[in-house]
Amino acid sequence: MITGGAQGIGKAVAQHFLSTGYNVVIADHDHAAGDETATELAAMGTIRFVACDVSREEDVRALVEQAALTFGHIDVLVNNAGISRRKPLDQQRVEEWREVLDVNLTGPWLCAKFGAPYLMERNGAIVNIASTRAFMSEPNSEAYAASKGGLVSLTHALAASLGPRIRVNCISPGWIETSDWKKTAVRRMPQHSERDHAQHPAGRVGRPEDIAALVEYLASPQSEFITGANFMVDGGMTRKMIYEDGR
Numbered sequence: 001m002i003t004g005g006a007q008g009i010g011k012a013v014a015q016h017f018l019s020t021g022y023n024v025v026i027a028d029h030d031h032a033a034g035d036e037t038a039t040e041l042a043a044m045g046t047i048r049f050v051a052c053d054v055s056r057e058e059d060v061r062a063l064v065e066q067a068a069l070t071f072g073h074i075d076v077l078v079n080n081a082g083i084s085r086r087k088p089l090d091q092q093r094v095e096e097w098r099e100v101l102d103v104n105l106t107g108p109w110l111c112a113k114f115g116a117p118y119l120m121e122r123n124g125a126i127v128n129i130a131s132t133r134a135f136m137s138e139p140n141s142e143a144y145a146a147s148k149g150g151l152v153s154l155t156h157a158l159a160a161s162l163g164p165r166i167r168v169n170c171i172s173p174g175w176i177e178t179s180d181w182k183k184t185a186v187r188r189m190p191q192h193s194e195r196d197h198a199q200h201p202a203g204r205v206g207r208p209e210d211i212a213a214l215v216e217y218l219a220s221p222q223s224e225f226i227t228g229a230n231f232m233v234d235g236g237m238t239r240k241m242i243y244e245d246g247r
Contacts, residue, residue, distance in 0.1 A: 001025045001067045001074055003054050003111060004081030006033035008178035009129060011041075012208030013078055013215050018044040020216060025067040027052040027081070033183040054081045054107030055099070064114040074118040076219040079108035079151075080129040084144040097143045104147035105154065112158055112168075119166045125219040126168040128155050129211070132234050134172055148172070152230050159228030167227040169218045174234020175199075176206040201236030 002017075004010040005026025014024050014037065023046040028034040034049035041047050048070055052063045068074055082104045085096045108128055119126065133141060134148040155170035162168060177190045190205075197204045211233055217223055218231075232238060 001027065001063070001076065001111075001115065002078040002080055003027045003052070003107065004129075005078075006030055006037045006049070007182050009173065009176060009181075009208045009211050010078070010080040011037050011181050012212040013080065014047065015041055015044065016209070016212035016216050017076075018047060021045070022076070023071050024048070025050060025063075025070065027054070027063050029053045029081075030183070032185070036183050053103075054111060055102035057110055060107070060110040061114050064111070064118065068118050073122055074115055075122045075124045077111055077115045077119060077124070077126045078129070078215055078219075079111055079126065081107055082129070082131075082147075084141070086140045086144075088140050089142065092142065100143035101147050101150070104144070105150045108151060109154060112154075112162075116162055116166060120162075124166055125223075126158065126162075126166060127215050127218050128152075128168070128170040129215075130155075130170050130172045130230065132172050132174045132232060132238050135232075136238055155230060156228040163227055167218075167224070169223075169226060169228070170230040171211060171214055171218070172230055172232050172234070173211050174206060174232070174237045176208055176211060178208055181208050199237060199240070199242075200234070201240055204235065206233065206235055 002010050002014050005014045006028035014026050017024050025048045027050045031051050038047050038049040050063050052059045128151050130151045131148040133145045134152045137145045159168040179188050179190050192205050
């Protein structure tokens with residue numbers, strides 16, 4: 001079960017799980033994107049789209065119940081849904097602050113709350129998708145940074161509460177190019193300069209597939225001794241000293 005699974009990283013995670021034999025439920029608030037992705041990936045395996053606003057308790061409860069009813073069980077929960085609102089601090093409204101935290105932090109908590117009884121039955125796994133913005137920031141991103149920092153902390157709290165039956169881990173992606181993983185109406189091919197790639201010690205900007213592969217590993221029995229952990233997947237960017245030219 002993948003929230004925000006219709007586009008971007010979530011779509012790549014859905015594709016990866018289908019390729020390894022999982023049945024997949026993608027949840028998303030964008031109906032057009034959800035229907036399109038479910039149709040596009042149907043040839044790979046069994047995939048269902050459920051319209052869901054993860055900030056709404058009744059939506060999340062219905063999502064979990066529908067996923068369990070459709071497939072009889074839930075093995076993996078991927079909390080990927082997220083939004084951002086960037087404005088100068090003096091222009092930020094409390095309603096916008098709450099909206100970002102409701103989707104990015106309360107949503108994963110709700111999914112874990114309602115999903116836990118089913119995951120317990122399968123010794124399942126939860127993988128939260130946070131961000132390097134939990135550890136470093138650009139201006140005017142207070143709500144997003146706070147929500148992702150909270151998600152990293154929620155991860156180890158859930159690991160302590162739900163272990164040993166459920167493992168809970170977190171991935172903090174850096175610069176991941178998702179423009180070619182969007183719905184058709186807004187999809188475009190990525191365009192990056194050599195400077196963009198050179199900012200990363202790994203030598204390139206990240207791709208959604210980079211995250212999807214780690215999600216699947218953290219959900220698999222091969223990672224059974226890993227829980228409560230956060231993994232920075234950013235091509236080394238947060239470990240690189242950057243100075244202005246002319247220093």
